[in-house]
Amino acid sequence: MPTLICPLCRTPLTLENKSQRCANGHSFDIAKEGYVNLLLVQQKKSKEPGDNPEMVKARREFLQAGYYQPLCNAASQLITPLNAKSLLDIGCGEGYYTQAFSHIVADIIGLDIAKPAIQLAAKKHPNMTWLVASSALLPVADHSIDVATSLFSPIPVAEMARVIKPVGHVLVIRAADTHLWTVREALFGEVRAHHPDKFLEELSPHFTLQQQQDLRFDLQLPQQALKQLLAMTPYVWKAHPERRLALENHSDFNTTAAFSLMLLRKH
Numbered sequence: 001m002p003t004l005i006c007p008l009c010r011t012p013l014t015l016e017n018k019s020q021r022c023a024n025g026h027s028f029d030i031a032k033e034g035y036v037n038l039l040l041v042q043q044k045k046s047k048e049p050g051d052n053p054e055m056v057k058a059r060r061e062f063l064q065a066g067y068y069q070p071l072c073n074a075a076s077q078l079i080t081p082l083n084a085k086s087l088l089d090i091g092c093g094e095g096y097y098t099q100a101f102s103h104i105v106a107d108i109i110g111l112d113i114a115k116p117a118i119q120l121a122a123k124k125h126p127n128m129t130w131l132v133a134s135s136a137l138l139p140v141a142d143h144s145i146d147v148a149t150s151l152f153s154p155i156p157v158a159e160m161a162r163v164i165k166p167v168g169h170v171l172v173i174r175a176a177d178t179h180l181w182t183v184r185e186a187l188f189g190e191v192r193a194h195h196p197d198k199f200l201e202e203l204s205p206h207f208t209l210q211q212q213q214d215l216r217f218d219l220q221l222p223q224q225a226l227k228q229l230l231a232m233t234p235y236v237w238k239a240h241p242e243r244r245l246a247l248e249n250h251s252d253f254n255t256t257a258a259f260s261l262m263l264l265r266k267h
Helices: 053-064 069-082 096-101 115-124 157-163 181-188 198-203 223-232 241-248
Strands: 014-016 019-021 027-029 086-090 107-112 129-132 145-151 164-175 207-222 252-266
Touching: 053 096, 053 115, 053 223, 069 096, 069 145, 069 164, 069 207, 069 252, 086 096, 096 107, 096 145, 107 115, 115 129, 145 157, 157 164, 157 207, 164 198, 181 241, 181 252, 198 252, 207 223, 223 241, 223 252
Parallel strands: 086 107, 086 145, 107 129, 145 164
Antiparallel strands: 014 019, 019 027, 164 252, 207 252
């Protein structure tokens, strides 16, 4: 199991009496749900950072219904040949993809800044390590992780390079050019294509692209699923409320999901 480190003094944490403790006396209790909160007050930009309970619930219900199962399968297929022993899922949310990766990799850490998401993940999937923590300063020891994943989450490049082993990998998944085009068109009128490749330049100082694939599939969404999708995406917060309401009034709605999957190796 990769070693966790203290977010205060960066020394190793060890499990003692349902707490993670370091040699300098800092202690972090394991919550009743099974997760550990390693997010320091000074790392918070708000009282409750990250996704709120409404967003977490909407995403869990949408994903559990299987709408993004093709993406989950494609991500798992990229990770399987790596024969990784450890994986860190950065911005794991409520753990839908993290759980899928646990069938491939023995030691899994799911990390997110949103406590409601980690609480949900830890309750549903108790056999993994779940952390409320900042991706900007990962509480994981140097060179201890085989694979780090970022699915629509932050990409802390320097921190990823620090925690990943010399021959380790990163899997980054982002929305591709036409992702949810008709949804965005309904919300904004004018739509711009996503550019997932811009993240490759960001990663290039430490990682080399090994594989990139686009995945597209149609979505036929009944009204409830459409509302869940809107609640879990960042688009709605920028849209005019009247446009969102008009979109939510559709009894069913067709759109296309489009993703770019990028597997990189540390160099």
